[in-house]
Amino acid sequence: xSDHRGQPAIETTGLVKTFGENRAVDGVDLVVPAxxxxxxxxxxxxxxTTTVRMLxxxxxxxxxxxxxxxxxxxxxxxxxxSRVSLTGQYASVDEDLTGMENLVLLARLLGHRKPAARExxxxxxxAFGLTAAADRQVKAYSGGMRRRLDIAASIINTxxxxxxxxxxxxxxxxxxxxxxxxxRAVVAQGTTVLLTTQYLDEAxxxxxxxxxxxxxxxxxEGSPGQLKSSVGSGSVHVRLRESHQRAEAQxxxxxxxxxxxxxxxxxxxxxxxxxxxxxxxPAELASRALGELAAGGxxxxxxxxxxxxxxxxxxxxxxxxxxxxxxxxxxxxxxxAVA
Numbered sequence: 001x002s003d004h005r006g007q008p009a010i011e012t013t014g015l016v017k018t019f020g021e022n023r024a025v026d027g028v029d030l031v032v033p034a035x036x037x038x039x040x041x042x043x044x045x046x047x048x049t050t051t052v053r054m055l056x057x058x059x060x061x062x063x064x065x066x067x068x069x070x071x072x073x074x075x076x077x078x079x080x081x082s083r084v085s086l087t088g089q090y091a092s093v094d095e096d097l098t099g100m101e102n103l104v105l106l107a108r109l110l111g112h113r114k115p116a117a118r119e120x121x122x123x124x125x126x127a128f129g130l131t132a133a134a135d136r137q138v139k140a141y142s143g144g145m146r147r148r149l150d151i152a153a154s155i156i157n158t159x160x161x162x163x164x165x166x167x168x169x170x171x172x173x174x175x176x177x178x179x180x181x182x183x184r185a186v187v188a189q190g191t192t193v194l195l196t197t198q199y200l201d202e203a204x205x206x207x208x209x210x211x212x213x214x215x216x217x218x219x220x221e222g223s224p225g226q227l228k229s230s231v232g233s234g235s236v237h238v239r240l241r242e243s244h245q246r247a248e249a250q251x252x253x254x255x256x257x258x259x260x261x262x263x264x265x266x267x268x269x270x271x272x273x274x275x276x277x278x279x280x281x282p283a284e285l286a287s288r289a290l291g292e293l294a295a296g297g298x299x300x301x302x303x304x305x306x307x308x309x310x311x312x313x314x315x316x317x318x319x320x321x322x323x324x325x326x327x328x329x330x331x332x333x334x335x336x337a338v339a
Contacts, residue, residue, distance in 0.1 A: 007070055009034040009161050009192040010055060014064035017050050024050045026216035027064065032194060032209075034069075034160075037187055039207030040196045041314065047216040048196040049089070052163050055194070056086045068161060085159035087150050089166045095139040099130050099149050102138060107156050124152040128182060144175025151182055161192045168202060180205055200314055212317050220317050227313045234274040234282035236289065239302035243267045249298050256289045268301075 010032035017025040025047045032038040042048050053059040055066055057077040066073045068080045093102045103121035104114075112120060125134045128148040138146060147167060154162060164183065168176040176199075183206055187193055197203055203210050204224050212220040212227070220227055236257070240249055246268060253261045253272055261272040272289075274282045286305045293300055 007034060008032055009036075010038075010066070010068055010194065012051075012055070012064065012066040015051065015054060015061055015066055016063035017047075017054060017059060018062050024216055025054070025061075028213070028216070028218055030211060030218070030221075032192065034192050035187070035190060036208045037183060037193045037195055037206045039203035039210040040194065040213055041198075041200065041203045041210050042196075042213035043198060043318070046213045048213055049165055050216075051213070052086070052165050052194065052196060056084055056163055057081055058086075083160040084163065085154040085157075085161075086163040087154045087165065087167055089169055093138050093146065093149055093153055096137060098135050098137055099125060099141070100134040102149065103153060103156065106153050110157050112156075120156060124156065127185075128152045129178070142175070144171050144178060147171060147175065147179055148182065151179070151186075155186060155191070158189065159191060161194065162186060164193055164195045166196055166198065168197070168199065176202070212314065214318050220313075227317075230313070230317075234286075234305055235271060236274060236282075236286045237264075237269065237271045237304045237306075238290075238293070238300050239266065240268040240270070241299040241301050245298050246270065248296070249293060252292055252296055252298070253289055256292050257285055 008031050010030055012028055012030045015025055015028040015030075016023070028047070028051055030038075040048050040051065050059065054061050055068060055073060057073050057080050060074060069083060071080045071083070073080050093099075094105075097105065100118075100121055103124060104117045107117035107120050108114065122131075122134070125131050128151070130145060130148060130152070133141060133145060138149065141149065151164070151167065167183075168179050171179065180202070183193055183195070193206075195203070195206060207224065209221070209223055210227060211218050220230065222230070236253075238249070238253075240246055246263060250261045250263060250270055253270060257272050257274065259272055259274065261270055263269070264271055274285055282305060286303075290300060290303065
């Protein structure tokens with residue numbers, strides 16, 4: 001692994017990619033610190049995969065600049081490819097070969113002699129919990145096993161930068177946790193990981209910094225804590241004893257907290273996002289709200305106070321993006337214009 005201390009793993013400025021009239025990536029600016037997990041979060045069609053493919057030299061940008069460890073992805077593409085590896089959304093291993101055969105084949109293609117190739121393959125199979133399945137055809141593997149094998153194939157030669165494009169899509173919770181452990185282990189060895197995902201909890205668990213992409217643009221960037229604080233300093237959730245009092249409680253909380261209060265799917269539940277600002281902190285506001293409810297004869301059976309979740313952050317940010325587009329999601333507006 002090359003020495004890249006003090007140098008960002010990725011720097012992009014005004015990165016653009018169009019397909020016909022569709023501007024899939026629309027001026028993306030990123031700075032990814034080396035030795036970290038950097039999350040790129042967004043819905044389907046947001047431009048995540050197209051951005052990754054440009055950074056991995058698989059697509060040529062139409063405008064803007066992108067550098068990987070200081071190397072230009074267009075002018076120095078071969079040098080970039082020598083330092084990166086990519087695991088796409090779908091397993092790229094050969095289903096008719098065994099796990100061992102897949103890894104040995106790739107190791108041989110990457111220049112390892114046969115004994116070294118088998119040794120490296122065996123080491124990775126053990127590290128990824130696949131030794132017992134080493135001699136089984138991959139077609140008999142579960143989805144989680146295939147993803148682990150796919151990531152193992154990506155790090156036969158340890159890369160400086162590993163692109164993981166939605167690596168846990170379709171996996172069950174246990175398999176997702178196993179992949180997360182693998183990501184943490186890879187980063188502990190010094191590799192930078194750029195992780196694209198639709199799963200907010202995945203970004204929250206793994207990434208030190210997150211860029212939220214929607215309609216080809218970065219609409220927010222920061223640490224998980226910074227993104228959460230950008231849409232509120234906390235959230236209050238209450239469960240009432242009597243469901244017929246919910247409308248009254250909702251009106252009272254709106255007045256006391258000065259923010260919108262949402263009725264939950266739970267017929268006795270209410271949730272309010274506490275916005276930053278003013279002298280009163282989240283705990284003081286929540287205490288004041290509970291006192292007002294009690295004074296109004298409304299009994300609260302359960303109460304919790306916490307930070308906004310990344311789900312709330314994502315919905316708030318994308319709602320702002322829709323509002324900025326005139327109330328219609330830009331992707332939907334393009335589809336309506338075509339129709």
